[in-house]
Amino acid sequence: MKADIGVIGLAVMGQNLILNMNDNGFKVVAFNRTVAKVDEFLEGPAKGTNIVGATSLEDLVSKLATPRKVMLMVRAGDVVDQFIDSLVPLLEEGDIIIDGGNTNYPDTNRRYASLREKGIRFIGAGVSGGEEGARFGPSIMPGGDPEAWPFVKPIFQGIAAKTEQGEACCDWVGKEGAGHFVKMVHNGIEYGDMQLISEAYHFMKEGLGLSADEMQAIFTEWNKTELDSYLVEITADILGYKDEDGEALVEKILDTAGQKGTGKWTGINALDHGIPLTLITDSVFARCLSSLKDQRVEAEKAFNNPILAIEGDKAQWVDALRQALLASKIISYAQGFMLIREASEENDWSLNYGNVALMWRGGCIIRSAFLGNIRDAFEANPELAFLGLDNYFKDILQSCLPAWRKVVAKSFETGLPMPCMSSALTFLNGYTTARLPANMLQAQRDYFGAHTYERTDKPRGEFFHTNWTGKGGDISSTTYDV
Numbered sequence: 001m002k003a004d005i006g007v008i009g010l011a012v013m014g015q016n017l018i019l020n021m022n023d024n025g026f027k028v029v030a031f032n033r034t035v036a037k038v039d040e041f042l043e044g045p046a047k048g049t050n051i052v053g054a055t056s057l058e059d060l061v062s063k064l065a066t067p068r069k070v071m072l073m074v075r076a077g078d079v080v081d082q083f084i085d086s087l088v089p090l091l092e093e094g095d096i097i098i099d100g101g102n103t104n105y106p107d108t109n110r111r112y113a114s115l116r117e118k119g120i121r122f123i124g125a126g127v128s129g130g131e132e133g134a135r136f137g138p139s140i141m142p143g144g145d146p147e148a149w150p151f152v153k154p155i156f157q158g159i160a161a162k163t164e165q166g167e168a169c170c171d172w173v174g175k176e177g178a179g180h181f182v183k184m185v186h187n188g189i190e191y192g193d194m195q196l197i198s199e200a201y202h203f204m205k206e207g208l209g210l211s212a213d214e215m216q217a218i219f220t221e222w223n224k225t226e227l228d229s230y231l232v233e234i235t236a237d238i239l240g241y242k243d244e245d246g247e248a249l250v251e252k253i254l255d256t257a258g259q260k261g262t263g264k265w266t267g268i269n270a271l272d273h274g275i276p277l278t279l280i281t282d283s284v285f286a287r288c289l290s291s292l293k294d295q296r297v298e299a300e301k302a303f304n305n306p307i308l309a310i311e312g313d314k315a316q317w318v319d320a321l322r323q324a325l326l327a328s329k330i331i332s333y334a335q336g337f338m339l340i341r342e343a344s345e346e347n348d349w350s351l352n353y354g355n356v357a358l359m360w361r362g363g364c365i366i367r368s369a370f371l372g373n374i375r376d377a378f379e380a381n382p383e384l385a386f387l388g389l390d391n392y393f394k395d396i397l398q399s400c401l402p403a404w405r406k407v408v409a410k411s412f413e414t415g416l417p418m419p420c421m422s423s424a425l426t427f428l429n430g431y432t433t434a435r436l437p438a439n440m441l442q443a444q445r446d447y448f449g450a451h452t453y454e455r456t457d458k459p460r461g462e463f464f465h466t467n468w469t470g471k472g473g474d475i476s477s478t479t480y481d482v
């Protein structure tokens with residue numbers, strides 16, 4: 001019997017996805033650049049399963065049922081192009097190549113277009129959930145050639161995580177690089193969630209002077225509220241993990257965060273699209289700032305402004321902090337969906353935002369109960385421009401606002417850095433303000449660059465220029481942009 005799918009790449013993700021596919025009744029052929037790893041896999045984790053190995057790409061292709069489905073789970077970048085180039089001569093029209101790596105979506109757009117010309121159907125699928133997700137149910141975000149989807153759907157929806165209602169956390173996202181785009185935003189939101197949780201931890205530790213055990217108990221409690229999520233759950237676990245000397249291990253970890261680039265891509269994309277994705281972008285900068293460890297150590301000595309202790313009832317502060325975290329998280333997702341919406345409209349992807357929330361509901365790193373409410377919000381109003389205007393989320397934002405303001409104000413007062421909770425609050429303040437001071441910006445731009453402005457007492461679309469000094473001319477600028 002020919003195999004249902006071939007998977008290339010036997011590192012952590014590939015191996016676990018193959019085992020998951022096998023558990024779900026699909027026959028898989030496994031291949032890897034270093035072919036010895038195929039035998040190691042077959043003799044190790046895959047022993048006793050229906051998984052078969054291939055010794056070459058030709059061997060892999062010969063073992064597949066048509067239309068052939070070949071999934072790449074290799075390092076993103078040139079390696080994907082190299083495998084595609086080697087596979088194309090071996091495949092037939094209508095066969096399907098899937099890239100399941102963390103690819104930057106413009107690469108998927110490019111590969112989709114070039115493979116389409118060759119009659120090969122291409123899918124770029126974001127896969128999230130790490131090792132455990134891959135093994136027992138990841139979130140999968142497939143996009144690309146819609147004609148390929150019916151052939152891949154049973155496999156992907158079979159292996160994907162399921163919600164409590166049994167829905168697969170995988171559905172068709174849209175054409176071209178839409179799947180990888182949505183995965184990119186997912187990763188950006190992951191950056192934001194992690195930074196927000198870290199800020200809450202910092203507030204409790206440095207501001208309130210709570211111990212790791214106390215914070216573990218608080219995060220455990222929070223995980224029973226609207227904040228119920230994988231990241232809050234693992235934060236509680238991390239705080240409870242003791243080093244050999246009985247101290248919390250987390251306190252011994254160097255405070256410099258790494259990054260692989262997907263958060264940065266999200267921020268760059270938001271700037272390209274003109275979307276105020278402030279929170280995720282600030283979370284990327286927070287990692288950049290953290291990496292300047294030596295400079296920070298010197299600057300702390302030079303300024304000698306230690307973070308001040310926060311006075312008052314600790315339990316009340318903890319509850320205010322929970323509200324600040326929840327409200328900030330809503331803003332982060334609201335901004336993420338603003339970016340997705342903009343990209344969908346610009347690329348004509350017709351994305352279903354409720355489905356995107358469903359795909360993130362389980363299996364992935366940002367999985368949370370909260371995503372179920374986001375799905376409901378977009379199902380009730382698919383055109384919702386700002387998640388915070390959905391009644392459920394608006395009520396939460398309104399009720400959390402006083403506590404959120406108190407927490408952010410206290411962080412400024414005490415010198416406790418809080419880039420993302422404060423950026424989220426600043427965003428909401430701006431978004432809910434009908435008149436911003438951009439009138440002054442426009443006046444300045446017109447003053448020095450004759451950029452013109454619209455007037456509040458005239459219809460939109462009429463532009464005016466003023467000779468502010470009496471020395472300039474009446475000619476307005478069309479080229480000089482600031």
Ligand code: NBP
Pocket residue numbers: 008009010011012013014032033034035037073074075076079082100101102103127128129130131
């Ligand atoms: P890696 O990203 O570590 O890639 C390892 C695979 O790439 C191996 O099969 C390796 O073959 C192959 N490879 C490399 Br590296 N260089 C190659 C080259 N020049 N030519 C051919 N093959 C080459 O594996 P991973 O961590 O399993 O991730 C796979 C994909 O999934 C990546 O795009 C990753 O970003 C994405 N992803 C990872 C996670 C995660 O938690 N790890 C989560 C979600 C998505 P070899 O064995 O011969 O060296």
